[in-house]
Amino acid sequence: MNIINLENISRVYQVGSEEVHALDDVSLKIDRNEYVAIMGPSGSGKSTLMNIVGCLDTPTSGSYILKGTNVSDMSDNDLAEVRNREIGFVFQTFNLLPRATSFHNVELPLIYAGVPAAERREKAEQALSSVGLKERMLHKPNELSGGQRQRVAVARALVVGPSIILADEPTGNLDSKTGEDIMALFHEIYQLGNTIILVTHEEYIANHAKRVIRLLDGKVESDKTVTNCTVPNRGN
């Protein structure tokens, strides 16, 4: 069963008097437990696609069925609930709350989901130990390295058990060694049965995925299954 079903999605921005077609009639299906990379040069529409898949934005036309529910014309509040339950974001700039501890950052989605404190604690600790940061639980982001920050962000994405992990250039702000570690982490998560969508413009990052979708000028240029993908081995 498709977890994501995009049909004839278009997204038009009004820039001054000009209409910009960021996405032009894109149709796409993604199954459960797929590892997909979305590639393309800047301006190709990959950010817009990610925003729509992540329910941060709604398409101008077309329909988006997520887990059998049409989310293309939901209200802001309903979309917030969908993001909370179904989507785990990992951003290039980590996007952690600077004044909160790792634990609190990971706990936050559970607060918005209305999970009681004891259960929150248990789940957040579990998520943090799955990324190997249990002992850094009470550190604030500025007390952590870049790689550690991104791990906290991954733990935050995982904590509610979402349908999709949506990673936007997750290694963009990391050195190659740390980047490789994060990619190894994604591979692990993938092997546990999660669906991962990776947005990137780096070939060697995209090579980790099992399927690569290339966008150009708001259209799908190619959609290939990769056979000889990189399997990273997690560094120490």
Next chain:
Amino acid sequence: MRQHLFEWKEGLVISLNAIRANKARSILTMLGIVIGICSVALMATAINGIDKAFVDGISALGADNLYIDKYAWFSDEDFFLMRNRKNVTLDQYERFTKLAKLPLAVAPTILTMHKVLYGDNYIEGTLMTGTTDGYVRTTNFNFARGRFFSALESNGARNVAVLGSEVAGHLFAQQDPLAREVKIDGISFRVVGVLEKQGSNMLGNFNPDNQVYIPIGTVFKYFRRNRDTVTIVVRARSTEMTEATKEEAIGMMRRVRGLLYDEKDDFSVNTQEGLTTEYDKVVGVIKLVGLFITGLSLLVGAIGIMNIMFVSVKERTKEIGIRKAIGAKKRTIMGQFLTEAALICLLGGLVGLLLAVGLSMLINKFLPTSVQMNTVVLAIAISLLTGIVSGLAPAWTAAKMDPVEALRYE
């Protein structure tokens, strides 16, 4: 419901952190509310004090008293018509006393003003109440020294005087006035009693503290003509009895004054209700104006809060984006910023209140007053409300942000 509670608790933690992180800014913003709440609380306290002074003053005179007089004190009746009424005489008082069964006490009074002197100290134009020994039972007087004059002294029109506390203090300073001779318009009077301070400045010269009490017979002997009009003070047995006592007083006075059934009353029965109404009219306006002006300073504080909340929302655009991305709803974001504004105002309000309590102790030296419980509750409620109202627009701005735009904001 449970979820709302979590979100609210989260909002509270966020707000506390935000306030802590921007200490200087938060404190400066709070200052506006501190001053606003402090002035409103002080104003309310001062009003309470004035009210209390008034009520105390009234009750020192006897709150359930009726005053039978030629003139109506508080009415629109034509003064010149009232002036043509027959005087209320001592003779009428005596007949009235025999007829009226309901009152607790009845006494005639007449006012006159004279210079009072002892040694080198004197007071010009001191208000004198000429009355009988029964007068003291129409009041709630307590005596610092001595007693009120007796029936014997009253009936005999003796030269005896009872001094109000201010008068005694001015004339005698540290000396004991009892049994000393004061000169009233050059005539010697023996002091038989001194009143305790009645503690009200609201009644001006009518305050017993500033008066001298002498037998009414003595007043007629030296200062007034026998036919001059007097005021008959009637004290009801209780507040509930006031109305019945008034009815009886009107009936009996009509008999005493020989009025026919179709003639209008040619006298007035005054109550302190009239005084209270008059007081409320004047002081009510002062209260409103006072609260309005102090309210303005609170408004300035509220505008400060609104301003700083807009800044706070702008600064935390990215944070709002992150929160929205991981599932915060509009009402969650809204609640977060409203809580922050309310918290700043509440903290400011509490500090303002503390300040007001301190300052009211200072005011207490001039006007006996203290911050009342209802003022405290009101001040806290007002500060919370101010926070919520002034946080509304900024919180809404935050709540309706587009998550994509907000995440992109640097």
